[in-house]
Amino acid sequence: MTCILPAGERAFLVDLDSEADVLTFTEALTRSTPVGVEDFLPAARTVLVTCSPTADLTYVRQCLNYLEQSKSAAIADAHSETDLLTISVRYDGPDLDDVAQSLGMTRSEVVAAHTGAMWRCAFIGFAPGFAYLTSGDTRLDVPRRTQSRTAVPAGSVALAAGYSAVYPRASPGGWQIIGSTDAVMWDLNATPPATVQPGRRVRFVDENQR
Structure with missing residues (x-):
């Protein structure tokens, strides 16, 4: 059951039943943002909604409740072709053989x-521009590495726990690296800086097949 809980003095935490519900609710919130909502941040099962200092919190809560109750799976899938991001990948990752074997x-x-x-971005986390991408294909559900790497190169394409992601910058990491890309995932000179926002669809293509 969905819960809308107060979070501090001017925010709400919307606790949803599933990742799919988070995607759908985030899409509905993006399309019909209530007056007074300043920002919202989806996670795996929750959406944190932050309000402006002058917001009518009772009104915002009523709007959030309405959006949650009236959300439709059709809304979440109503993306235009311009929303689709294609990322070219070199499937040369050091963990590709281990992933295939497992x-x-x-x-x-x-x-x-x-x-x-x-793939679709469920939420951003871990590092700026690190998009957790999910799909309906459960065949690629692999665990994290038993030992994290101290440095993963920017542009590494990886899998872990049913998600795929592109490392936006060099950082430590424990995901299974299956490839690499030249796509820029985080650019402070861009608006917004993160190339992939929650809800955006992503298609990976094999650079060797283009």
Whole structure:
């Protein structure tokens, strides 16, 4: 059951039942942002909604409750083609063989599954511009590495716990790296700086097949 809880003096934490509900609610909130809402931040199962100092919190809460109750899966899927981001990948990652072996697949089958899925950003976390991408294909659900790397290069394309992601900058990390890309995921001179925002669709393509 969904709960809308106060979070501090001028924010609400919307606790939803599933990741799919978070995506749908975030899309509805993006399309119909209530007056007084200053920002909202989705996570795996929650959405933090921050209000302006002058916001009518009772009104905002009523709006959030209405959006949650009236959200529709059709809304979440109503993205235009301009919303689709295509990322070219070199499938040369150091963990690709291990991923294939753990899944009982060949390297080519892992690449085909990764490029064949339609991914969508569920939320941003870990580092600025680090988008947690989810799809309906459960074949690529692999655990994190047993030991994290102290440095993962920017542009590394990785898998972990049912998500895929592109490391926006060099950082430590424990995800399984299956490839690399030249796509820029975080640019302070861009508006917004994060290339992928919650709800945006992403398609990966094999650079060698283009």
